[in-house]
Amino acid sequence: MSAAEQAQAAQSTRNGWLLSAPALVILTLFAVGPLMIVVVYSFLAPGKYGNIEWAFSLEGWRGILYTKDIFDDTYKLADANVTIFWRSIKLSLMTTALTFAVGFPTAWFIATRPAKSRALWLFLITIPFWTNLLIRTYAINEVIRNEGMFNTLMMKLGLISEPIRIIYTDTAVFIGMAYVYLPLMVLPLFAAIDRFDMRLLEAGYDLYASRLQVLRRIILPIVKPGIIAGSILVFVPSLGAYVTPRVLGGGKQMMIGNFIDLQFGQGRNWPLGAALSLTLLIIVTIALLVYVKYANRDTTHGH
Amino acid sequence: MATKTFSVAKLPGFTTTAIIVFIALYLPIFTLVAYSFNASQSVAVWGGFSWDWYGKAWANDQVKDATLRSLIIAVSAALISTAVATMAALGTTRRKAFKGQTFIYVMINQPLMVPEIVTAVALLIMFGIIKQATGIQGLGYVIFAHAAFCIPFAYLPIRARLEGMDLSLETAAADLYATPWQTFRHVTLPLLLPGVIAGAMLAFVISLDDVVITEFVKSGGQDTLPTYMLGQMRRQLTPEINAISSMLLALTVVLLTAFFLLTRKND
Numbered sequence: 001m002s003a004a005e006q007a008q009a010a011q012s013t014r015n016g017w018l019l020s021a022p023a024l025v026i027l028t029l030f031a032v033g034p035l036m037i038v039v040v041y042s043f044l045a046p047g048k049y050g051n052i053e054w055a056f057s058l059e060g061w062r063g064i065l066y067t068k069d070i071f072d073d074t075y076k077l078a079d080a081n082v083t084i085f086w087r088s089i090k091l092s093l094m095t096t097a098l099t100f101a102v103g104f105p106t107a108w109f110i111a112t113r114p115a116k117s118r119a120l121w122l123f124l125i126t127i128p129f130w131t132n133l134l135i136r137t138y139a140i141n142e143v144i145r146n147e148g149m150f151n152t153l154m155m156k157l158g159l160i161s162e163p164i165r166i167i168y169t170d171t172a173v174f175i176g177m178a179y180v181y182l183p184l185m186v187l188p189l190f191a192a193i194d195r196f197d198m199r200l201l202e203a204g205y206d207l208y209a210s211r212l213q214v215l216r217r218i219i220l221p222i223v224k225p226g227i228i229a230g231s232i233l234v235f236v237p238s239l240g241a242y243v244t245p246r247v248l249g250g251g252k253q254m255m256i257g258n259f260i261d262l263q264f265g266q267g268r269n270w271p272l273g274a275a276l277s278l279t280l281l282i283i284v285t286i287a288l289l290v291y292v293k294y295a296n297r298d299t300t301h302g303h
Numbered sequence: 304m305a306t307k308t309f310s311v312a313k314l315p316g317f318t319t320t321a322i323i324v325f326i327a328l329y330l331p332i333f334t335l336v337a338y339s340f341n342a343s344q345s346v347a348v349w350g351g352f353s354w355d356w357y358g359k360a361w362a363n364d365q366v367k368d369a370t371l372r373s374l375i376i377a378v379s380a381a382l383i384s385t386a387v388a389t390m391a392a393l394g395t396t397r398r399k400a401f402k403g404q405t406f407i408y409v410m411i412n413q414p415l416m417v418p419e420i421v422t423a424v425a426l427l428i429m430f431g432i433i434k435q436a437t438g439i440q441g442l443g444y445v446i447f448a449h450a451a452f453c454i455p456f457a458y459l460p461i462r463a464r465l466e467g468m469d470l471s472l473e474t475a476a477a478d479l480y481a482t483p484w485q486t487f488r489h490v491t492l493p494l495l496l497p498g499v500i501a502g503a504m505l506a507f508v509i510s511l512d513d514v515v516i517t518e519f520v521k522s523g524g525q526d527t528l529p530t531y532m533l534g535q536m537r538r539q540l541t542p543e544i545n546a547i548s549s550m551l552l553a554l555t556v557v558l559l560t561a562f563f564l565l566t567r568k569n570d
Contacts, residue, residue, distance in 0.1 A: 009399060012398045012399060012401070013398075013399075013401040013402070015398070016398055016404070016407075017394065017403065017407075019390045019391060019394025019395075020390070020391040020394040020395060020407045022386075022387040022390055023387040023390065023391040023410075023411060023458070024391075024410055026383070026384075026450055026454065027411065027413060027414075027454060029447070029451075030448055030450070031413050031414055031422060031451045031452065032410065032413055033429070034422070034426050034428065035417070035422075035425050037425060037428050037429050037432070038428060041428055051431070102320055102323075102324050103324075105316065105318075105321050105324075106320065106321040106324045108314065108317050109317055109318055109320075109321030123563065124328075124329075125328075126559065126563075127555075127556060127559060128328055128329075128332070130508055130512075130555055131332070131512075131552060131555055132511075132512040132514075132548075132551055132552075132555065133512065133514065134512075134529050134533060135335070135548045135551060135552060136331070136332070138335065138532070138536065138544065138548060139332050139334065139335040139548075140331050141536075142334050142335055142338065142545075143330070143331045143334060147348075149334050179328075179331070182324070182328065198312050201312065211314060211315060215314065236418070237418070240418025240420050240421070242420045242423075242515050243514050243515060243533070246533075247536055256420075257418070257515075260420055260421075260424060261420070264424060264427060264519075270428070273424060274424070277420070277421045277424045277425070278421075280418055280420070280421055281418065281421050284417070284418055285416070
């Protein structure tokens, strides 16, 4: 490389940084930087009326799983916390599984439409995706609450004599999350299926594969990157869900997000809230790293 | 002889499932909209068609206030995030990959990777410290919080547009003695504009829809439309909430349709 070319490359890099600088400043100040403060807060002692006291303490981190006995100061496993973690993980996994089970046929259906109507079907999936999450949660609330559409209809048909209580249960949160996060599963699945070469199916059938074999041995392995992407896109926001469990769980069926909120409100335990936030962040980061690893492997080994 | 056609792409039950999914996806939304026209006081009983709840929502000062605030925040956040995202997109495309580019990508996409509740809590703590130290109040906190998480949404369509752009026009402009600024102003920017508008619209919708971060960052009396609705959901529900939701829904659909038309034209 000549000196002039080198100078030009250096100039180009400098411009790249300069142009990106304003965005980086805003993100540092209002997205990344605040996380550092959360790290600091998680190692401090709780203040009496919320906030913190400036004293080093590991109580916040210990409080994630353990609770101090008020009589003899021994630490016991905090059952309530374990229940909340278990509910969060269980509901997130269930949501991922259900959205995949119904999202895969939906994505397949869209991808196999004629080119012209495909855009329309895709648009129909995209509208709910961009619609306010709160509105969609409220819409589900309208369907499943005691006087809601589902119960009214079932009673009118004489199938049940009194309303089935779904609202404010784990089931309500599960249905709600599956409903609001479904487009996040369908869109990446569609992208993967759209690239799928349908001639492979003909080859499979020509070789006397059954439909199930074709699905299991040809389709699923090829669209695997889409499955992983969709699962991550559903699992991650489910685990950190706040609005849906709050509205449909009615404050009792808490998930991690609501539990964090509680520490900054009535719980008045900011260090615990900070430690819980970081725990959630760590789990999400691990999930994303696993995804990156799989996604890269698929692109390097495919074809 | 009539034979049953065998389509390789058809899998048993898939079409039925898909149709059920589409119905399940839209039925709750249609129900919500339908009940916004309910004349009855309760959300449970259908009392005939009426526009009353729209009038009531329109006349409700809290709703008006929250709507205005939502729009101020969304417009400000969209303008800020689109401006910085456009610059960042110009900085990270159309030049040789440079050291640190991955770092910039990770930073820009950070809001997509961190759970909202975590960012919300982090901002709550940080703004609390700033407010205590400086005594400065106001909507600026919410606006900048929104601007930050809107950046990746504004960035992605702009970058996509830049990557698909033909560089020869700019080279031609430079050959004709245009200054770099003239080239940008008269060649690059007009070509980039659909991407910029698309990015700004996504940022606007994302800001308008936000509940979690706003709920934690806002001070008393700074309700936006979504946080106002969240507060109302704890109380007795009236179809007024349905009316507000329907209006917000209509706005989203209009913006989205415009977005699709805008980004599709150049495919």
